Structures are given as structure tokens and as C-alpha cells.
Amino acid sequence: MNELMQAASMVFNGEVILVIFAASLFGLFMGAIPGLTATMATALLVPVTFFMEPLPAIAAIVSATAMAIVAGDIPGALLRMPGTPASAVYADEAYLMGKKGKLGLALGINVTCSMLGGVIGVAVLALFAPRIAEFALQFTSDEYFWLALLGLSCAILVAGGDPLKGAISMLIGLSLALVGMDSVSGQVRFTMGSYDLLAGISLLPVLIGLFAITELLRSLPTAGQQASKVETPKGKMLDGVAGTVWRYKGGVARGGILGTLIGALPGAGADIASWISYAISRKLSRHPEKYGTGHPEGLVSASAANNAALSGAYIPALVFGIPGDTVTAIIIGVLITKGITPGPDIFTEQGALVNAIFMVFVLANLLLLPLGLMAIKGAGRLLAVPTGILYPLILMFCIVGAFSANNTMFDVWVMLGLGLVGVFLMENDFPLGPLILAFILGPIIESNFMRSILKSDGDLIAFVDRPIAMVLAILAILTWTLIIASGIWRGRKGGGETKAQVKAP
Amino acid sequence: MRTSDAVSGTMAAALGAVLIVASADLDPLPRQVYGAGTFPKVVGGLLLLMGGLLVIKGLKQRQAWARWTSKVAxxxxxxxxxxxxxxxxxxxxxxxxxxxxxxxxxxxxxxxxxxxxxxxxxxxxxxxxxxxxxxxxxxxxxxxxxxxxxxxxxxxx
Known part of the structure; x- marks a missing residue:
């Protein structure tokens, strides 16, 4: 109880509330503009959070991402262009509802179900995370090594596409993490004599390069092309929303719980949660034929799922220090730079902070409703923001943001280099999620491996001589077998298909 | 720009080879076979393996060496x-x-x-x-x- 009071006093102070509000507005703006994603919003926020206390820093990221996902629904319904990938699955459905004159209902459902899904996600997070943390207190470096490895391996599998490419993306992330002074032996690795690389490659320029510069390079060529004038819903926004949401209450609950669980899987974020939730909702529906014609049922479930997934991703991040998606990977990076290492100990040592984080989640999700409705009303103006002004501004923000990590120009070069690498990787279907997860998890995997090996005096059997470690090891090895087998199988299948196409007249 | 998987696979394998060669002179910890070079060698080895598999896949599918597939011109x-x-x-x-x-x-x-x-x-x-x-x-x-x-x-x- 004392911890809860302490947490409340941490959250309900002017600075944190102001940060939540300002970050929500920023997320709203970023999410509503097609081409700018929630991850990009987070990457751009990080330089600012570097100068904050841990709680406002997390509050800023949590609020901005939750709002960006909701705001991403707006251009989906108005222009058939999802603002973020998490809205892509139901953009058509919402747009078609708009064509039937139910634009207000579609967007009202988006906002209301996002809020409900988010709150369900927080409830699951607050209920289960401390229990899992109690269990995780028994873990030693052996379990952490396997857990981090398993997290990375799952990230490759759920990233979609070719698992071979996911694995290579992950290995590139691990290679980047190797640069600098080795934490165990103190030997300097791969710095090529550069003094700037002694402490390793900083997280911030990597993040900005991969998620902001890469996206910018893909969006900038279309800058200046103004969106056509959009019609925003008139009259009362929430008319009929309560009735529809109540009718599909099962869908909201299912979307919320499913979204949280999917979000908790390493590598699977809000976009995958909304895809799966929409598909399951269609399968279980009494009217699957209505899907894709402007039917609200799928919208209800998927809108709840993508916001719930945001909270779900924090379960492995807070409990094990293993990020569930790119945003939590960034949060872990931010916490580590502030001297807080996420893991089960954080629940016992910094219980007030953990409870405060949960409260921030609830507040951010409750704010979705008023701010979301405001965004819908002002959508016409939001979407008319000239991208020819916005994109160059983002570029300048990226440069200054990367510089601010260590106040060196070297980091600006790193940002540019990673941005170019990111574009090449994206164009060739290499997912960026595993790369950034590996970059953050790399040092954790290596230091736990070295700690275990030193403890056991070089005996590799020690890695699997505890039951939990053995189970995790078997799961990790199985996942890797799946990755390699699926890569080979896809290669053969693809080869067969290509040959068949060549032979066809 | 989209290159053949053989090209991107070769680049990955080359990165792996560089990692292995560059970590050759990193010393192991005292009285151990493991040290600062262990992890880079594992990562390098896996990059060589995965890159190699991707090269085979690209060659088998006879993909074009390079082509422009992006949505923007x-x-x-x-x-x-x-x-x-x-x-x-x-x-x-x-x-x-x-x-x-x-x-x-x-x-x-x-x-x-x-x-x-x-x-x-x-x-x-x-x-x-x-x-x-x-x-x-x-x-x-x-x-x-x-x-x-x-x-x-x-x-x-």
C-alpha cells in the first residue's frame, strides 16, 4: 500500500502529467501522418528523454506510442492510408464504413476500443508481471543466457518473411554490439583505432539511423504531394459507438487479451497483434462474409488488440529485461543509460517505480479517448501539414538528436551509415526488428555466457544442468532448428516455383 | 534497390569472415579457452553459414542481380x-x-x-x-x- 501511495505521488506531479500530455500530442501528430510510425516517434523522442528522470522518460515513450497507434487509425479511415503499420489490417474496413456514411462510428470505435484494449493490456501486465518476476528471481546467468537467446530467436521467427534474412539481420545487430571494450576481459574489439568507438556504438544514433533516417529516405521522395482534402466526421462522434462496442464486447475482450499475449512474445508487436486478432475475429464471427465490406466487428477486435500489444510487450521487458518489440527495446536502452537494469529485481528493489509505470500506462490509455476524439475533429488540418516542410525538419531533428547522445559528430556519421544500411536491408526484405533487439540483447547474452563459463570453469554442461535452463535451452535449439529448416525449405520451394515459372510458356 | 539474395548473402558471409579474422588475435581469459574472441567467432561463423545458405537460395532461384522494386521511382x-x-x-x-x-x-x-x-x-x-x-x-x-x-x-x- 505504501508503495502504491509512493507511486501515485511520483505520477501525479506536474512534470510527469505535463510530459504525458505533451508526448501524447507528439504521438498523435506522428501517428496521424502516413509514413511516420510509432517507432520513429519513439526514436525521435529518445534524445529528449535522455535529459529526464526515469519515470517521465518512460511516461513520454508510453504515451507517445499509445497515441500514435490510435492516431494511425485516422488516415486509414479517411484516406485508406494507414498512419502506422498497426492500423493496416482494418484501414479498408474503416474506409468502407466511412463510404457508407458511418465515418464517425468507425473512428469512434477505433478510439474507444483502443482505450479499452490498452486498459485490458495494463491490467494483465500489472497482474502477471510481478508474479512472473517472483518466479524469475531464481534465475541465474545460465537461464538469462538462454532466455535472451530464445527471445532473439523468437524475434526472427515472428518477424515474418524469410527466417534466414531475419537471422542475418539479428547477427548484424550482434556484430554492431561487439564493437568497443569487452565487458568481461576489458579487451578492445573492432574499433579500428577509433577513440570514439572505445565505449561501443551508442544506442541513440543506431535507433535514429535505423528507424528515422531509413523511414525518411523512403518517405522523402513523396514529400510535397499534398493529400486531397479530407472530410472529417460531423455531428456527435460517439453516437452508436457504445451500442456497437457492447454488441461485440466479446471481441473487445478477446482482442485485448490476445493482443497482450502476442505483444509479450519477443519481436511480435502491435501490427502482428492486430493482424492475428482480425483474422481470428473473422473466423469466429457469425457473419464472416461481411468482413471487408465495412463491417465493424473486426475493427472492434483489432483496434483493441494493437493497443493491448503495447502493454504486453512490457511484460518480458520489465520482468526479464528482454524486449518484446522495438519500442520496449528502446525503453530498455533508456533505462540502462539511467542506471536501472530491468529484470525481476526491479520489482523488489524499485516497486514504487514499477507501480508508477503501471499508473502511467492507465493514464496514457485514458487520455486516448479525449485526445483521439480531438484528433479526429482536427484530422483535416493534421493531414494537410505540408510534408515538404515536415520531412526536412525531421532530418534536422535526427541530426541534432544523434549528436546529443555524446555530443560528438561521430554519432551523426553512425546515424547516416545505419540509415543507409537500414534502407538497403528494408528494400531487400531484411526485418529491422531483430537487428535492434540483437544490438540491445547482444551484451546481455555475451556477459551472461561469459559469467556462466567462468563460474563453471569452462564446462559447457553447466549451461543445462538446471531444469529451467535445460527447458529454455531445448526451446532455443528447437527455434534455431526451425529457422534453419524453414530457410532451406523456403529456398527449395522458391527454387521449384521459379523453375516452374521459367518453364511456363 | 533489390539485389539477388546471392549478393546480400555474400555480403553477410563477408562480414562473418571479417569478424572471424579480426577476432583471431583476441586473447582468451587466463586458464580458459574462452574469452573476448569467442562470441565474435560464433557470430561470424553463423553469419558465414546463414550468408552461405542465402547465396545458395539466390543462385537456385536465378534471381536478377539487381533491380528497382521500390514503390517510389x-x-x-x-x-x-x-x-x-x-x-x-x-x-x-x-x-x-x-x-x-x-x-x-x-x-x-x-x-x-x-x-x-x-x-x-x-x-x-x-x-x-x-x-x-x-x-x-x-x-x-x-x-x-x-x-x-x-x-x-x-x-x-
């Missing part, structure tokens, strides 16, 4: 690429000499003019306002040491 993409690279290079090289306010205003003016197409004066005005906002936010509020350069006397009089 090649020309505007190359222009955007040149604009971003040139802006970053100019920023890094010129800021230590001229200072942030002048370089940022000049770069933003050029970029606004190129992408917003609303005349030079308007571009300059927007650029000056944007630079001032970034300066206030980063240099004044967050205390990032942005170089005032030639305007030091004006800004900190």
Missing part, C-alpha cells in the same frame, strides 16, 4: 538520398566552422525550397523559425552544446 529516391547524405555531410563539416544557427538555417532553406516549392523567401523564413525552435529546445532547454559558431557574440552577448 528511382529518380526521386536518388534525389532524396543525395539530399539527406549531402545535408548530413555539410552539417558535420560546416557546423564546427560556421556554427549551428547558420548551417541549420541554410540547409533547411535549401531543403524547404526543394521539397515545399513555395519560393526562397518563404523557405528562408520557415528555416529561420525552425532553427530558432530547435536551438531553444536543444541548446537552451536540454543544454546540448550546439556550436553557436560565428553567431556566438550575438547569441551570448
Amino acid at each position: 528511382l529518380r526521386p529516391f536518388l534525389q532524396a538520398l543525395a539530399a539527406v547524405v549531402a545535408s548530413v555531410v555539410a552539417y558535420v563539416l560546416l557546423t564546427p566552422v560556421l556554427g549551428f544557427p547558420i548551417v541549420a538555417t541554410a540547409l533547411l532553406t535549401l531543403l524547404f525550397r526543394a521539397y515545399h516549392r513555395q519560393g526562397w523567401w518563404r523557405a528562408l523564413l520557415f528555416a529561420a523559425v525552425a532553427t530558432t525552435m530547435i536551438w531553444i529546445m536543444f541548446a537552451q532547454l536540454l543544454h546540448v552544446p550546439l556550436n553557436p559558431g560565428l553567431l556566438e557574440q550575438v547569441l551570448y552577448r
Whole structure:
């Protein structure tokens, strides 16, 4: 109880509330503009959070991402262009509802179900995370090594596409993490004599390069092309929303719980949660034929799922220090730079902070409703923001943001280099999620491996001589077998298909 | 630009080979076979393996060596690429000499003019306002040491 009071006093102070509000507005703006994603919003926020206390820093990221996902629904319904990938699955459905004159209902459902899904996600997070943390207190470096490895391996599998490419993306992330002074032996690795690389490659320029510069390079060529004038819903926004949401209450609950669980899987974020939730909702529906014609049922479930997934991703991040998606990977990076290492100990040592984080989640999700409705009303103006002004501004923000990590120009070069690498990787279907997860998890995997090996005096059997470690090891090895087998199988299948196409007249 | 998986696979395998060679002279820990070179060698080995598999896949499927598959046309993409690279290079090289306010205003003016197409004066005005906002936010509020350069006397009089 004392911890809860302490947490409340941490959250309900002017600075944190102001940060939540300002970050929500920023997320709203970023999410509503097609081409700018929630991850990009987070990457751009990080330089600012570097100068904050841990709680406002997390509050800023949590609020901005939750709002960006909701705001991403707006251009989906108005222009058939999802603002973020998490809205892509139901953009058509919402747009078609708009064509039937139910634009207000579609967007009202988006906002209301996002809020409900988010709150369900927080409830699951607050209920289960401390229990899992109690269990995780028994873990030693052996379990952490396997857990981090398993997290990375799952990230490759759920990233979609070719698992071979996911694995290579992950290995590139691990290679980047190797640069600098080795934490165990103190030997300097791969710095090529550069003094700037002694402490390793900083997280911030990597993040900005991969998620902001890469996206910018893909969006900038279309800058200046103004969106056509959009019609925003008139009259009362929430008319009929309560009735529809109540009718599909099962869908909201299912979307919320499913979204949280999917979000908790390493590598699977809000976009995958909304895809799966929409598909399951269609399968279980009494009217699957209505899907894709402007039917609200799928919208209800998927809108709840993508916001719930945001909270779900924090379960492995807070409990094990293993990020569930790119945003939590960034949060872990931010916490580590502030001297807080996420893991089960954080629940016992910094219980007030953990409870405060949960409260921030609830507040951010409750704010979705008023701010979301405001965004819908002002959508016409939001979407008319000239991208020819916005994109160059983002570029300048990226440069200054990367510089601010260590106040060196070297980091600006790193940002540019990673941005170019990111574009090449994206164009060739290499997912960026595993790369950034590996970059953050790399040092954790290596230091736990070295700690275990030193403890056991070089005996590799020690890695699997505890039951939990053995189970995790078997799961990790199985996942890797799946990755390699699926890569080979896809290669053969693809080869067969290509040959068949060549032979066809 | 989309290259054949054989090309990207070769690049990955090459990175793996470089990691293995570069970590050859890292010493193991005292009385151990493991050390600072262990992890890089494992990562390098896996990169060689995965890269090799990707090369085989690319060759088997007889993919085109390189082709343009992006949604945007090649020309505007190359222009955007040149604009971003040139802006970053100019920023890094010129800021230590001229200072942030002048370089940022000049770069933003050029970029606004190129992408917003609303005349030079308007571009300059927007650029000056944007630079001032970034300066206030980063240099004044967050205390990032942005170089005032030639305007030091004006800004900190």
C-alpha cells in the first residue's frame, strides 16, 4: 500500500502529467501522418528523454506510442492510408464504413476500443508481471543466457518473411554490439583505432539511423504531394459507438487479451497483434462474409488488440529485461543509460517505480479517448501539414538528436551509415526488428555466457544442468532448428516455383 | 534497390569472415579457452553459414542481380538520398566552422525550397523559425552544446 501511495505521488506531479500530455500530442501528430510510425516517434523522442528522470522518460515513450497507434487509425479511415503499420489490417474496413456514411462510428470505435484494449493490456501486465518476476528471481546467468537467446530467436521467427534474412539481420545487430571494450576481459574489439568507438556504438544514433533516417529516405521522395482534402466526421462522434462496442464486447475482450499475449512474445508487436486478432475475429464471427465490406466487428477486435500489444510487450521487458518489440527495446536502452537494469529485481528493489509505470500506462490509455476524439475533429488540418516542410525538419531533428547522445559528430556519421544500411536491408526484405533487439540483447547474452563459463570453469554442461535452463535451452535449439529448416525449405520451394515459372510458356 | 539474395548473402558471409579474422588475435581469459574472441567467432561463423545458405537460395532461384522494386521511382529516391547524405555531410563539416544557427538555417532553406516549392523567401523564413525552435529546445532547454559558431557574440552577448 505504501508503495502504491509512493507511486501515485511520483505520477501525479506536474512534470510527469505535463510530459504525458505533451508526448501524447507528439504521438498523435506522428501517428496521424502516413509514413511516420510509432517507432520513429519513439526514436525521435529518445534524445529528449535522455535529459529526464526515469519515470517521465518512460511516461513520454508510453504515451507517445499509445497515441500514435490510435492516431494511425485516422488516415486509414479517411484516406485508406494507414498512419502506422498497426492500423493496416482494418484501414479498408474503416474506409468502407466511412463510404457508407458511418465515418464517425468507425473512428469512434477505433478510439474507444483502443482505450479499452490498452486498459485490458495494463491490467494483465500489472497482474502477471510481478508474479512472473517472483518466479524469475531464481534465475541465474545460465537461464538469462538462454532466455535472451530464445527471445532473439523468437524475434526472427515472428518477424515474418524469410527466417534466414531475419537471422542475418539479428547477427548484424550482434556484430554492431561487439564493437568497443569487452565487458568481461576489458579487451578492445573492432574499433579500428577509433577513440570514439572505445565505449561501443551508442544506442541513440543506431535507433535514429535505423528507424528515422531509413523511414525518411523512403518517405522523402513523396514529400510535397499534398493529400486531397479530407472530410472529417460531423455531428456527435460517439453516437452508436457504445451500442456497437457492447454488441461485440466479446471481441473487445478477446482482442485485448490476445493482443497482450502476442505483444509479450519477443519481436511480435502491435501490427502482428492486430493482424492475428482480425483474422481470428473473422473466423469466429457469425457473419464472416461481411468482413471487408465495412463491417465493424473486426475493427472492434483489432483496434483493441494493437493497443493491448503495447502493454504486453512490457511484460518480458520489465520482468526479464528482454524486449518484446522495438519500442520496449528502446525503453530498455533508456533505462540502462539511467542506471536501472530491468529484470525481476526491479520489482523488489524499485516497486514504487514499477507501480508508477503501471499508473502511467492507465493514464496514457485514458487520455486516448479525449485526445483521439480531438484528433479526429482536427484530422483535416493534421493531414494537410505540408510534408515538404515536415520531412526536412525531421532530418534536422535526427541530426541534432544523434549528436546529443555524446555530443560528438561521430554519432551523426553512425546515424547516416545505419540509415543507409537500414534502407538497403528494408528494400531487400531484411526485418529491422531483430537487428535492434540483437544490438540491445547482444551484451546481455555475451556477459551472461561469459559469467556462466567462468563460474563453471569452462564446462559447457553447466549451461543445462538446471531444469529451467535445460527447458529454455531445448526451446532455443528447437527455434534455431526451425529457422534453419524453414530457410532451406523456403529456398527449395522458391527454387521449384521459379523453375516452374521459367518453364511456363 | 533489390539485389539477388546471392549478393546480400555474400555480403553477410563477408562480414562473418571479417569478424572471424579480426577476432583471431583476441586473447582468451587466463586458464580458459574462452574469452573476448569467442562470441565474435560464433557470430561470424553463423553469419558465414546463414550468408552461405542465402547465396545458395539466390543462385537456385536465378534471381536478377539487381533491380528497382521500390514503390517510389528511382529518380526521386536518388534525389532524396543525395539530399539527406549531402545535408548530413555539410552539417558535420560546416557546423564546427560556421556554427549551428547558420548551417541549420541554410540547409533547411535549401531543403524547404526543394521539397515545399513555395519560393526562397518563404523557405528562408520557415528555416529561420525552425532553427530558432530547435536551438531553444536543444541548446537552451536540454543544454546540448550546439556550436553557436560565428553567431556566438550575438547569441551570448
